[in-house]
Amino acid sequence: MENSAPQDIAVLVHGLWMNGSEMQLLAMRLRKLGYQTLFFRYRSVHVPVSQSSHELWLYLQHHFAANMKQAPEGKVHLVCHSLGGMVALDMLHRHPEARIGRMVALGTPFRGNIAAKKIAQWSWGRMALGKSMQHALGGGGFTRVPEGREIGILAGDRSLWGAGRSLWGIGEANDGNVAVSETYLDGAKAHRTLPVIHMGLLFSEEALQLIHHFLQSGRFP
Numbered sequence: 757m758e759n760s761a762p763q764d765i766a767v768l769v770h771g772l773w774m775n776g777s778e779m780q781l782l783a784m785r786l787r788k789l790g791y792q793t794l795f796f797r798y799r800s801v802h803v804p805v806s807q808s809s810h811e812l813w814l815y816l817q818h819h820f821a822a823n824m825k826q827a828p829e830g831k832v833h834l835v836c837h838s839l840g841g842m843v844a845l846d847m848l849h850r851h852p853e854a855r856i857g858r859m860v861a862l863g864t865p866f867r868g869n870i871a872a873k874k875i876a877q878w879s880w881g882r883m884a885l886g887k888s889m890q891h892a893l894g895g896g897g898f899t900r901v902p903e904g905r906e907i908g909i910l911a912g913d914r915s916l917w918g919a920g921r922s923l924w925g926i927g928e929a930n931d932g933n934v935a936v937s938e939t940y941l942d943g944a945k946a947h948r949t950l951p952v953i954h955m956g957l958l959f960s961e962e963a964l965q966l967i968h969h970f971l972q973s974g975r976f977p
Contacts, residue, residue, distance in 0.1 A: 763792070763830030764790065764791050764792070764830055764831050764832075764833065764857075764971070765791065765792045765793070765794060765819075765830060765831070765832045765833065766783075766786050766791045766792070766793050766794070766833050766834075766835050766971070767793075767794045767795075767796055767816070767819075767832060767833065767834050767835070768782065768783055768793060768794070768795050768796070768835050768836075768837075768840075769796050769798075769812070769834060769835070769836040769837070769840030769841070769843055769844050770795075770796075770797065770798075770800075770837055770838075770840050771800070771837040771838025771839045771840050771863075772800045772801070772838055772839040772885075772888055772893075773800060773801065773884075774800070774837070774838075775797055776795040776796075776797050778837075778955065778958060779795070779837065779958055781958070781959060782835070782958050782959070782964065783795070785964050786835070786964070786967075786968070789964075789968050791833075791971075794819065796811075796812050796815050796840075798811055798812070798843060800839055800886075800888055801884070801885065801886035801887065801888060802886055802887065803887055804887040804888075804890040804891070804892070805839070805842050805843055805846055805887075805888065805890070805891065805892040806846060806890075806891070808843045808846075809843050809844070809846035809847040809850060810847075810850070812843055812844065812847045813847050813850070813851050813854065816832065816847075816854060816855075816856075819832070820832075820855060831857030831858075832855060832856055832857060833856070833857045833858050833859065833860075833971045834856060834858075834859040834860070835859075835860050835862070835967060835971075836859065836860070836861050836862065836864060837861075837862045837863060837864075837957065837958060838862070838863050838864055838865070838933075838934070838954065839864070839888055839892065839893065840861075840864070841859075841861030841862070841863075841864025841866065842864060842865075842866065842892050842893075842898050844859055844861070845859075845861075845864075845866070845898055845901075845902075845907075845941075846897070846898070848902045848905055849902050852902060852903070852904070856905070857906075857971065858906045858907070858908070858970060858971050858974060859905065859906070859907045859908070860907070860908045860909070860910065860966075860967045860970050860971065861907065861908070861909050861910070861939070861941075862910050862957040862958065862963065862967075863910070863911060863912055863931055863933070863934050863939065863954050863957050864909070864934075864939060865893065865934045865935070865938035865939060866898040866899060866938065866939060866940065866941045867895065867898070867899060867937070867938045867939075867940065868892075868893060868894060868895025868896070868938065869893045869894075869895075869933070869934060869935075869938060870926055870935060870938070871926060871933050871934070872885055872888070872889060872893035872894065873893075873894065873895075874925070876889055876894070898941070899941065899942055900941065900942040900943050901941055901942065901943030901944055906945045906974045907941060907943075907944045907945060908944065908945055908946040908947070908948075908966070908967075908970035908974075908975075908976060909939055909940070909941060909944050909946070909947045909948070910947075910948055910949075910950060910957055910963055910966060910967070911931065911934070911936045911939040911947070911948070911949045911950070912930075912931030912932075912934075912936075912949070912950055912951070912952040912953055912954055912956060912957055913929040913930065913931060913936055913949050913950070913951060914931060914932070914951050914952055914953050914956070915930055915931060915932035915953060916932055916953060929949075931952065931953050931954040931956070931957070932953045932954050933954040934954060936949055945970075945974055945975060946970060946975050946976040948966060948976050950962055950963055950966075
């Protein structure tokens, strides 16, 4: 497949407890494929997803004002890991006018996360998860694709504890943190499961090629 047009931009959105540094290798590989890359950083624990999604909207608005004049034909795509997919999806629901090309979500528990719910049974767990549980990891509101949007989903089914098991006792195919069944989204264009752990989705060469293919064509090969 040919590389993307140089003006295409991939905005990377990190997951819970992260700051985007774990996505640097993915960003470097995307740049080699011809994309510009940007990082949206948010406070995954201290503010709810709804506030982070608003901040993402403001970030994109600022980006358009600063850069779209230089690349009027370019597309701005979203590449999101874990909780970041919920932030991006919420933004797309709230802002149908957003000038976004396509979105790929990596290991995002759109239907809520049983591991987080189990952790939240403990006081230290509730503190560690913070406001990420509100209408997000705790479940609710993230089960469908907004009309007119193209979203592809990658999930992992390998855990450090063995396929089908996790430290949190998920008890079904999972990536160690997120069950494959939690990653489905009504109306998604494509869904693919890879033999990797949760963080491995960011480092997998196969995942990279699938991301690239979807951003360019709206499907997985």
